[in-house]
Amino acid sequence: MDGNHGSGVNIGLATEDEVRWGFEQAREHSRSVIVEQHFVGSDHRILVIGGKVVALAERVPAHVVGDGRSSVAELVEQTNRDPRRGEGHSSVLTRIEIDECVEHFLSKSQLTLSSVPAPGQMxxxxxxxxxxxxxxxxxxxxxxxxENALIARRAAQIVGLDIAGIDFVCPDISRPVSETSGGIIEVNAGPGFRMHLEPSSGRARNVARPVLDLLFKGGKDGRIPIFAITGTNGKSTTARMLSHILHANGATVGLTSTTGVYLNGERIMTGDCSGPQSARIVLREPGVDVAVLECARDGMLREGLAFDACDIGAVLNVHGDHLGLRGIDTIEDLAEVKSVVVESVRRSGWSILNADDIHTSAMSRDAGGRICYFSLANRSDWPDFLRSHVAEGGRAVTRERSRDGWDIVIHEDGESMFLMDVDEIPATFEGSAEFNVANSLAAVAMAHCHDVPAATIRAALTEFTTSFEHSPGRLNVFDGHGFRTIVDYAHNPEGLKALGKLVSHMKRGYQRTIGLVAIPGDRRDCDIREMGAVASRIFDVIVFKEDEHELRGRAPGTIAGLLREGALNAGCAPGRIQAVCPEKEAVEVCLQLAREKDLVVLTVDDVEASWSQVTGFEGAAPSRRGPDQSHIRHLRAG
Structure with missing residues (x-):
């Protein structure tokens, strides 16, 4: 039952002794022995690929042909001198080995290894x-x-095999088995091809071609569409928006992001998965129809890209983050790194560029494929290159002022098409979260360039929210404690400025704003101070935090000290600032400080732990006198 290559198999057992002998032979190779009806006839291997019979070989057992002088043993030796014969499956034919089975089978014909067959006797x-x-x-x-071909095709279909080797025994393959008797004795899921590629006699069959035709139908090369997204800020949200749209369009989507690897929204790997190794996991996944890959700076510098070419590449923006690391000292250096994504776009593809960012729009000179811009600027404020691009029939996705607010408009072939109101996209907070409006424009541009219908794009974006389930760590809102809490991953000054614009819109409905702010220690001193200055202009109460794993070579307290220095230099009163370590305690302090109708903004690294902490918060002490002072460091400026 669990044997292979015919080992231990014997046929034509006509007596009790032969059956007992055959049983002993078989059980040396299998834990279970099968006794089957015996079909009389020749042994045929029918190869079925993609529901079609593509080759058939009549197989003849190992044999020798007498010359009237040589013994059977000598004839075997002569046969094995054939250069086509060798060990295993790498040779056209396999050497004949003499064993107990050979000797027993000869004895049934009253022959031994010493017998001398007549000339021409097989x-x-x-x-x-x-x-x-x-x-x-x-x-x-x-x-x-x-009829025999039909039986073989049906057998492969019933078993559920695209490629199958059907072992078919019958006296004459050219006559229907219904007339001659016989039938199928085995269906092989991994059939060998050598008997068809290099038969001992007869025409060789190119059975590789139908396999390739089966795998790559319609002249396709087997590649899946690759969407690559880079930029300083907004990559994760844009990638998730795009994935949501593509899934709504019926595709199985593989997504890499800073929070993990996802297949159709289900996470299969956690952690920062925005590098080439994670992308390869998606590209190796058999069921994926399209790949949406977040391409971060570190991964590109460390290993390059996970692909030789992408179908659609996008650069969202270039801001001064991570400068001074890995030889990237200027924004121009950083732009050169990120431009690799659009330079890798294939000729038939699309490069999606932010027309509002001078470093990004300049990439049009070297970007691959065709160019599609996106822009937040109203039509009257378009830069000259964008105006010319659209006038010449180029493609662009823009936000434009309308009578009732803001519209998303697609420009193409000299025509303009209204897609939807910005207010219809929950992730934009009725347009107040301008950075998510920009992310939406980029996602729309990428989806439209992939020929996703406008109705599908519109419907998908109206369903996409900043809930923790849709977009963990990206503007997640919780309103369960009498005050509003926002959890976000603004980890550089530009990201915090963008978040600050939304907070300024929200302030009107809240008493105070409390902000938890941090930045990794490998950033430049000036960047850390700027982060503190930006925070001072946004929040009424600021909690600066630093974690041991984010020190990155700095002494404890240095990061929080630089943040505080930046805030003080920007005119922030010292009483508005606290420094807490580590993140879990810092989140707790912010939540304890909050009162009814306050707005708490937590920019955190461990998104899942912080979100659980927020949703599980049981409320502050009745006195509301403030946090447990044991977690707070009072740091002097500098």
């Missing part, structure tokens, strides 16, 4: 015709009767 050495035991194959593809 002496079979084994009962089965496996090539692995020395058998030979003759091509009979053109001789199969249609």
């Amino acid at each position: 002496v079979l050495l084994r009962p089965t015709a496996n090539l692995s035991t020395g058998g030979t194959a003759t091509d009979r593809t053109d001789e199969i009767h249609p």
